[in-house]
Amino acid sequence: MKYIISRHAQTEMERRNISKAVVESVLNAPGQVVPEKEGRKVYQSKINFGSGKTFLLRVILVDDVDPAVVITVYKTSKIEKYWR
Template structure:
């Protein structure tokens, strides 16, 4: 895990918009993750995964929202996003 900067201004790729729609992930969730990520992982040069945990549903269940961002362009570009219940699998050590 790394200490990447929060992202306030970004662009969402067409692919990411399609995945947001298909996976029912709102832009407000993406904005929240990018503005205050709990963790950031560099997956390769120029690409990072910003992630945060959310309680969703009734009864609430813990999910991890992972936002993949090309950070080597201005503005950064969200390339894909997904939500998973397998938090432990992707949650890095602090």
């Protein structure tokens, strides 16, 4: 999939200490793809960031444009809330 990472998403990745390599791995092999608002999807995977605790990494992108645009990225411990 071709995509670009928005400036906002890049800023949030830096602020949240999430590497581009991890984001790319989720986009290339997501644990789940969840439809959200029209034109948006969430690519998500369960990941251990080395702390011994598993987090859900959620990559939100607009996919009705070419290339797709990653609009934000975040990790959460609330896996049950988002995992379907």
